[in-house]
Amino acid sequence: MDERELLLLGMLMVQSQHGYQINEFIERNLGHIIDMKKPTAYALLERLCQAGYVKVRTEREGKRPPRKVYHITSAGSIVFLDLLRENLAQAEHMTFAGDVGLMFLDHLPREEVIALLRQRLSAVEEQLTAHEHAPRHEHGLGVDLALEHALLLERAEQQWLASVIQRLEPLPE
């Protein structure tokens, strides 16, 4: 549920950082793990601050714009551990938007459905090769595990889609 808070607190557990830094890291390295926009992160940091889970200190270095450096508090690290335990123990029940369309495939000609699903398959395979070529061992075990996770599920997705397409195709005589 609260994976965004967990992520922010976790990053601050590793080291105190300012918002821009956090956003940079997420955007650059965590794109396939979580999709959180900058204003969301800034707002969340603000909220964590008001809740007393982090403290801010404003710093300016040279002539750069001033930064708000966030530090996790002891209350925050307790919350972090709770969220972490919850996150590790929980399995999310996945539902897929893409399954809805399958319910209505009778409303399009069979060949068109097949063509469209082949498009979907290509998209999955693109994701797959992108993740296969992603660099490893750069940002810790967790990031690598997540990458592996994505790969495995994408392969399952690929297989399933291929088998669906196959069954929709008319059998050769």
Add this chain to the structure above:
Amino acid sequence: MDERELLLLGMLMVQSQHGYQINEFIERNLGHIIDMKKPTAYALLERLCQAGYVKVRTEREGKRPPRKVYHITSAGSIVFLDLLRENLAQAEHMTFAGDVGLMFLDHLPREEVIALLRQRLSAVEEQLTAHEHAPRHEHGLGVDLALEHALLLERAEQQWLASVIQRLEPLPE
């Protein structure tokens, strides 16, 4: 993206229905495909109505409360087909909240992490057996395909989790 609209329009393509009926069907049979609450469906039907994609007719049968029966319009069926094509062709890029925790597993003792992940594994296996025992061939090919989809991905999830746990365990001497 718009799988809720697609679902509602699709159900109205099959036959005109009133809101309660639609909600019943979704709740009873589509729980693993989509998670849409009743007020959402009512509100969406209202919106589709104002957009001109469906028309309402109020009916009362016997002494029951009056029903608003929704019929899809020709504009609506065009939109339906567009949404359907889009839905079939598109692959969603999946991100998993559960991966965030893995980034921080160094912050808990290794045995605790393993215990928590075993909990997660149990939860996945419960979902799996629930879906294995779900009835088939009751609501059309699409629903069965979605069930199969869930099964395949849950098995992949199970394998991945098991392998993660295994790697975290200390090797036997």
Add this chain to the structure above:
DNA sequence: GGGCGCATGTAATGAGTTACATGATTGA
């Protein structure tokens, strides 16, 4: 008489995104 089923919603809340705003410095 009490609870469930039928049938409709509203209102409040929350989470997150998009688009926009600002302003300084650095590098080509």
Add this chain to the structure above:
DNA sequence: TCAATCATGTAACTCATTACATGCGCCC
């Protein structure tokens, strides 16, 4: 001098959920 990088946000909006509200009829 023009664009990109650094660094912060705000405001408006959408989407969906939760909790609540209403009222009749049917069955036990």
